[in-house]
Amino acid sequence: MVSLDRQTPCSVPLTTCDLLDLGQRFGIDYRFPDAPPRSQPSPCVARGRVTEVEIDPTLRVTLSDLDVLHAYASTSRRAVPWFLSVILEGNIRVGLGRQSYQLQAGEAFSTHFSEQTGLEVFQPAPQRLRILNVSVLACSGPLASSPIPLAPPATPMLHTWRVPHFLYHSLEAALTSTWPLSRQRLLWQGLALQLLAHGLPSSGLGPSDERTGQRIPAGLSRRDHQRLEQLRHRLEHHPHHEYRLAQLARDAAMSPSSLRDKFQRCYGCSVFDYLRRCRLTQAQEYLRQGYSVQQAAHACGYRHATNFATAFRRQFGVSPGSLT
Numbered sequence: 001m002v003s004l005d006r007q008t009p010c011s012v013p014l015t016t017c018d019l020l021d022l023g024q025r026f027g028i029d030y031r032f033p034d035a036p037p038r039s040q041p042s043p044c045v046a047r048g049r050v051t052e053v054e055i056d057p058t059l060r061v062t063l064s065d066l067d068v069l070h071a072y073a074s075t076s077r078r079a080v081p082w083f084l085s086v087i088l089e090g091n092i093r094v095g096l097g098r099q100s101y102q103l104q105a106g107e108a109f110s111t112h113f114s115e116q117t118g119l120e121v122f123q124p125a126p127q128r129l130r131i132l133n134v135s136v137l138a139c140s141g142p143l144a145s146s147p148i149p150l151a152p153p154a155t156p157m158l159h160t161w162r163v164p165h166f167l168y169h170s171l172e173a174a175l176t177s178t179w180p181l182s183r184q185r186l187l188w189q190g191l192a193l194q195l196l197a198h199g200l201p202s203s204g205l206g207p208s209d210e211r212t213g214q215r216i217p218a219g220l221s222r223r224d225h226q227r228l229e230q231l232r233h234r235l236e237h238h239p240h241h242e243y244r245l246a247q248l249a250r251d252a253a254m255s256p257s258s259l260r261d262k263f264q265r266c267y268g269c270s271v272f273d274y275l276r277r278c279r280l281t282q283a284q285e286y287l288r289q290g291y292s293v294q295q296a297a298h299a300c301g302y303r304h305a306t307n308f309a310t311a312f313r314r315q316f317g318v319s320p321g322s323l324t
Contacts, residue, residue: 012049015042019072027078029118033318034071034125045070046129055189062133063175071125073317077118081152082136084110084199086163086171090129093314095120096158098236098277099268100315103160106168110159110199112152119158122317132171134192150200158268159201167194220262227252228266232274239278240301245271280315283308287323296320 019030032045048066055061068090076083085094091104097117103109113119123129139150163171174187220228231252235243248271249259263271279300286296297308297320312320 012047013044014046014048014066015044017042019045023074027076029075029077031073031075031318032070033073033313033322043070045072053185053188055185055192058136058138059189059192060135060137061188061192062135064129064131064133066129068123068125068127068129071123071317073120073122075118075120076113077115079112079114080135080137081139081150082110082112082134082196082200083119084108084134084195086132086134086168086195088130088132088168088171088175090127090131091124092129092131093122093124094158094160095122095277095315096156098232098274098281099158100273100277101158101160101268106163108161108163108195108199110161110201111157113156113158117156120316134195136196150196157201159199160268161199161201163195164198167191167198170194220266224254224262225266227254228263231263231271232267235271235275236278239275239282240299242301243272243275276311277315280312283312283320284316284323287320293320 016030016032019032022028023030032043046066046068048064050065051063053061086108087103087105089105091102093100093102094109094111095101096111096113096119101109111119136150139152171191174184174191177184177187179187231248245256245259249256252259254262260270263269263274267274269277279302283296283300283302286299287293291299293309294305297303297305300308302308302311309320312318
C-alpha cells in the first residue's frame with residue numbers, strides 16, 4: 001500500500017518510479033502486472049492523495065485516496081508490532097503465508113508479519129480506492145499503559161474483521177473535519193485506539209497447543225487443532241495430490257461440514273483455498289528453478305496451463321510467464 005511522510009495535494013500522479021522509491025524507504029516490494037510497457041517513461045499507476053498523521057512516536061495513521069489506473073501488487077517485509085487497515089471504498093486482496101482474503105468497503109484486517117513472511121496486497125484496477133491504515137510502531141511510550149494487550153504474537157498472523165457501523169461513520173466524518181491539526185491529531189488518536197480495540201485478535205484466541213506452541217482459536221479443542229494441523233501439513237507438503245473433501249474429513253475424524261467449519265475458523269480460508277495457495281506457491285518455486293509454465297502447472301496438480309495461469313495471476317498479481 002502507499003504510504004508517504006507528508007500530505008500530497010489532490011490528483012498527484014503516482015508513477016511506478018514513485019512507488020519503487022517508496023518501497024525502498026519502507027521495505028515494500030512493488031510489482032506492476034498491468035502497467036504499460038516499460039518502454040514508456042515511468043507509467044502512472046494511480047492518481048490521488050496520501051495523508052499521514054503521526055499521533056506520537058509509537059502510532060501513525062495514513063489515509064490513501066487514489067484512483068487506481070493500473071493494478072499493482074506489493075509485499076511488505078519491514079515488520080511493526082501491529083498493522084491495521086480499513087477499506088473505506090474499493091476492494092483489495094490481502095495475503096500472508098497460506099492465508100488469502102478478498103476485502104471490500106467496511107471490512108478490515110489486522111496483521112503482524114516478518115521479513116521472512118511478508119504481507120502481500122493486490123489492488124485491482126480501475127477503481128477508486130480509499131484505505132485507512134493504523135501502524136503501531138512500538139509497544140512502548142504512551143501505548144505501554146494501554147489496557148489492551150499490544151504485544152504482537154510470536155509468529156506472523158492475519159486477522160480479518162468487519163468495522164462496526166458507528167465506527168465506520170465516525171471515520172468518514174473525521175475525514176471531512178476542518179479542525180486545526182492539533183485537534184485533528186487528538187481526534188485521530190481516539191479513532192485509532194477504537195480501531196485497535198476492535199481489530200486486535202488476541203482476546204479471541206484460545207490456549208496454546210502444548211505440542212506445537214500455536215494458539216488455538218476459540219471453539220476448537222486441542223485434539224481438533226492437532227488433527228487440522230496434520231491435515232494442513234499434508235496439503236502443504238503434497239499439494240500435487242488429488243483430494244476429496246469426504247476423504248479428508250474421514251482422515252481427520254470429522255464430518256465434511258465440521259471439517260469445513262473448523263478449518264475456516266482455524267486458518268481463515270477453506271480447505272481447497274488453502275490447497276490452491278499451496279499449489280501456486282510450489283509452482284512459483286518451480287518457475288524460479290527454470291520450469292516452463294506447462295511443467296510447473298502439471299507438477300503442482302493443474303491439468304490445464306490456462307487455468308493455472310489465471311489462478312497464478314489472481315494469487316500473485318503477475319503472470320507465471322514473467323518468472324521464467
